[in-house]
Amino acid sequence: MKFWQKFSAVFVVLCMLTIHLPVAAGEGGEPEVTAEAAIIIESTTGRVIWEKNADAHLYPASMTKMMTGILALEKMDMKSAVTYSQYAAYTESSPLGARPGESLVAKDLVTGLLLESDNGAAIALAEKMAGDVTSFAAEMNSKAQQLGMHDTNFVNPNGLTDKDHYSTARDMAKLARYVMKNNDFRKIVGTSARDIYWRNPVGKMYRAENTNKLLGKYDGITGIKTGWTRAAGGCLAVSAKRDGVELIVVLMKADTPDDRFTDGAKLLDYGFEHVKMAKGPAKEKVRHKVWVKGGEQATAYVYPSQDIDYPLINGEDTGKYTLTYDVPNVVDAPLQAGEPVGQLVLRYDGQAVEEVPMISDKVPGGFSVGSWLVGVFEGVLKHI
Structure with a gap:
């Protein structure tokens, strides 16, 4: 081998040792997830750590109920009774199983809404607060604008599929950050299960269990809300706190219901690897x-x-x-x-x-x- 050939070979090797080449996903590089859109934010500031198609308009599914829940907590007397209409009682995917004319205390209904993702509970709360779903959707959209959710439009309180009901991962992260500042909301979504009691008929109850499968399984998990429809795919807003750092992850249109939790854990891991909290002034x-x-x-x-x-x-x-x-x-x-x-x-x-x-x-x-x-x-x- 001639001198210049040897020199070139050595030069190439040295370059490979000194240049930082991209690392494969899962080995310190970009997180690899099935979700079509996703975002990781630091919760105290809202600063973005990582994102993927975060401004794509997609169906938010039952992540919508974060807005319904926070409006209920902010507007309603949580001790007041909420009575089910026929519309609320016969809404699909309502595991509480409340019948027309039955009533629950608002706090229990909000708990069922957020833990079991009950669609009928969302309708009952909307009707109680605004008279009908259309009027309540207007209130949801007004609140969304206040929160800077400019790529979101709500037409119902539960997230059932409608072509005019959409949001983005970025907007849902803004909402998630806001609702987690409310101590009552935070307590509910951090609960694994709770007994819900009817006001009428007296004695009727339901054991509500949280649909968030990361709760109790991922270190530091604090909430928030799941979502799934065939059109929306797997949706998840999830938060966790470690060593003073709290992160919020939102992902939309994961391939399967289980993939949203696998994706969520991956994104939280990635976030905790890239964020540290430094002590500032008292x-x-x-x-x-x-x-x-x-x-x-x-x-x-x-x-x-x-x-x-x-x-x-x-x-x-x-x-x-x-x-x-x-x-x-x-x-x-x-x-x-x-x-x-x-x-x-x-x-x-x-x-x-x-x-x-x-x-x-x-x-x-x-x-x-x-x-x-x-x-x-x-x-x-x-x-x-």
């Missing part, structure tokens, strides 16, 4: 002074509602996180302890990634010379 360290008008004192402090932690994706640097205040310079007394006063904005590399509510200590109303002067010079103080 909330007392990032307090912020505001001027008080109409109070017994002229100034007060507001604090973040929680200590600050920094999620780091793929080895990010905590030094690129910055904190800025979106808080009014002047506030009106009185203020109750825990009352929201603006936001603390977390930015990574200049981009806003999370907003943490700033809350006040108790600030009594009244009079002081200093607070009176704040009122006099309010126009100036607001722009300092």
Whole structure:
């Protein structure tokens, strides 16, 4: 072999040793899943860790019930009775088996909705809240817009297939992140099974079991909601928390009902491999002074509602996180302890990634010379 041939061969070998070639899926590279669309987000900030066709319009199936459930928890008295209409009672795939005229307490009905994915329960709740399904769908869509779910349209409360009922993995992740901030919702979807009792007829009950097969089997699992129809394929919104990191995975149109759980576990594994949580400042360290008008004192402090932690994706640097205040310079007394006063904005590399509510200590109303002067010079103080 001539000198240049030997040199070329050695050069090629050295390049192979130094260049980072793509790694096969399952060996540290991209996760390989059957789902047509999927996304992994870090739950505190909503930052995307990985995605696949996350903006494709697909049928969400019973993941729809996340919206029905959260609206019920936010709008209804959970002790009130909900009576089944014929429409609700005879809706397909309603394992609770409630009959027309029977009634359950709202809390039990929401539990059956989210654990057993009962379609009739969704209809009964929709009718109770809005009078009919069409009116309730309008409320669902209004809430979706508030949450930034701009590629979603709901026409029913349960996710049964309709060409005009669609969403995306990204939008469903926004919804999942929102509902998991509600402690009552979170408690229900983290429950493996629960007895549900009828108000009428008295004594009738049903043992509701969670359809999420990862619950109790995947380390750190916390929820959320399954979905399946022939048209939608396997759908799953699932969350898990380890070492201070909580992830949310949404996948749509997996090949089979079981594939959605296999895919979900793979994506959670991938997410936990790529996200770490770094400790940030305690909330007392990032307090912020505001001027008080109409109070017994002229100034007060507001604090973040929680200590600050920094999620780091793929080895990010905590030094690129910055904190800025979106808080009014002047506030009106009185203020109750825990009352929201603006936001603390977390930015990574200049981009806003999370907003943490700033809350006040108790600030009594009244009079002081200093607070009176704040009122006099309010126009100036607001722009300092």
